[in-house]
Amino acid sequence: MSDDTFTPALGRLAPTRFYDAVVALTREQRWRSLTALYVSPRPDDVIVDVGCGTGSLARLLADVEPRARIIGVDPDPEILERARPKAPTVSFVQGRGDALTDLVGEASAVVSSLVLHQCPVPMKRSILASMAAVLRPGGRLVIADYGRQRTGLMRLAFRTVQLADGKEDTQPNADGALPGLMAEAGFIGVREADVVPTVTGSISVYVARR
Numbered sequence: 001m002s003d004d005t006f007t008p009a010l011g012r013l014a015p016t017r018f019y020d021a022v023v024a025l026t027r028e029q030r031w032r033s034l035t036a037l038y039v040s041p042r043p044d045d046v047i048v049d050v051g052c053g054t055g056s057l058a059r060l061l062a063d064v065e066p067r068a069r070i071i072g073v074d075p076d077p078e079i080l081e082r083a084r085p086k087a088p089t090v091s092f093v094q095g096r097g098d099a100l101t102d103l104v105g106e107a108s109a110v111v112s113s114l115v116l117h118q119c120p121v122p123m124k125r126s127i128l129a130s131m132a133a134v135l136r137p138g139g140r141l142v143i144a145d146y147g148r149q150r151t152g153l154m155r156l157a158f159r160t161v162q163l164a165d166g167k168e169d170t171q172p173n174a175d176g177a178l179p180g181l182m183a184e185a186g187f188i189g190v191r192e193a194d195v196v197p198t199v200t201g202s203i204s205v206y207v208a209r210r
Helices: 016-026 028-039 056-064 077-086 097-102 121-134 152-165 167-174 178-184
Strands: 046-050 069-074 091-094 107-113 135-146 188-196 203-209
Touching (some): 028 056, 028 107, 028 188, 046 097, 046 121, 056 077, 069 077, 107 121, 121 135, 152 167, 178 203
Parallel strands (some): 107 135
Antiparallel strands (some): 135 203
16 A cells, blocks of 8 residues: 555545644543553653654653653654654654554554544554554553444544544444454453543543553
């Protein structure tokens, strides 16, 4: 699959330049803070943020532990141009989440937010396999993304995401497929650690280890 086939950050909803403003509507501060909590950055950690977007989570992780090395990976050169000034201590690399072994070395933790729901199931599997390949034994995986939409209200809210990113790719997330896909990729201790209801559906924080 070529690099020009990735889904832009906001899908069909809006141009990339509006990404931060739109994501702010999803209780971003809450779920990003939870994600950083579960990553628990430590000195000398190498943490890879897959699909880093404009760098908000990467910057937060760098702020939490300045001695950790944070690497942001994203296939979109436009969004990386927005990320670099926001998080100057983060190393940003253009590339795809299913090719991490070609882009980064061994990592102590891998994190990803609002990426997998945009991907077809085969690509979800490929990205998760790539994450497992770069993680050290015992390494931490934390994923914040749309998960099982458990109530009628959340399913209705999630239709906005499906309008932007397409139902075929997003529905597996809404049906709760991610934990099974994570376990299938070889991760252990997979669990849904938190759920944050938002105006665009509920965002789950999943944790696991290599």
